[in-house]
Amino acid sequence: MTYSPSAHEQDPTQGYRGVLQRIQEAEAACRREPGSVQLLAVSKTRSADEIRALAELGQVQFGENYLQEALGKIADLQALKLSWHFIGRIQSNKTRSIAEQFDWVHSVASLKHATRLNEQRPGGLPPLNVCLQVNTSGEASKDGHEPETLTELLPAYQALENLRIRGLMTIPAPLRPGDDPRQPFRRLRALRDRLRTPALPLETLSMGMSDDLEAAVCEGATLVRVGTAIFGPRQYNK
């Protein structure tokens, strides 16, 4: 099937190639192993056809924020065997569908939500891959765990046997003039290095988006979450 964009869409091929190249260049500039950074294509507000166009180019991992919207696309694209990552704010009454339909969740910010996801993960599926969201911006943000709370919480997360704790995720607060764009990413990596153990290597650092992926790659990102730079600006009121 060939992809022909409708009026409000643009063909994502060029944007996609551009982002892959930015990742490659950042890996080289910061002496990261080539191919050590994965791209999560953030497809919120995008159509199933736009996702299909990227899948035809070999993209497998897609990130979604809004559950209702995501469920429709997951059903439509089932035959493609894509990997679906939930990256939006979690609401308690929505955890069941997340546990049933997604492969990864990046935005786990409370043990209560994790406990529900663990109970609701269907037995026939592999464990749900989880990143714990961390607030790396101090007072400027309320999203995610406060870093100093994680040492105490980790054993409880680890005990949830239908979840696999893969690493940490952060969304920095908007930068103010004079801020170092790399600082939140450096904080997340340092925290991961403090928390990791042989039994819990926390190998995933989910950090970096369209505007700051280079900074994140230089600080050790293993997965960048990119929407706008692939698909163009989002339109929320279609």
Ligand SMILES: *Cc1c(COP(=O)(O)O)cnc(C)c1O
């Ligand atoms: C929307 C979103 C992204 C992608 O942001 P862009 O600036 O469009 O690349 C990444 N991570 C999260 C959690 C998001 O909600």
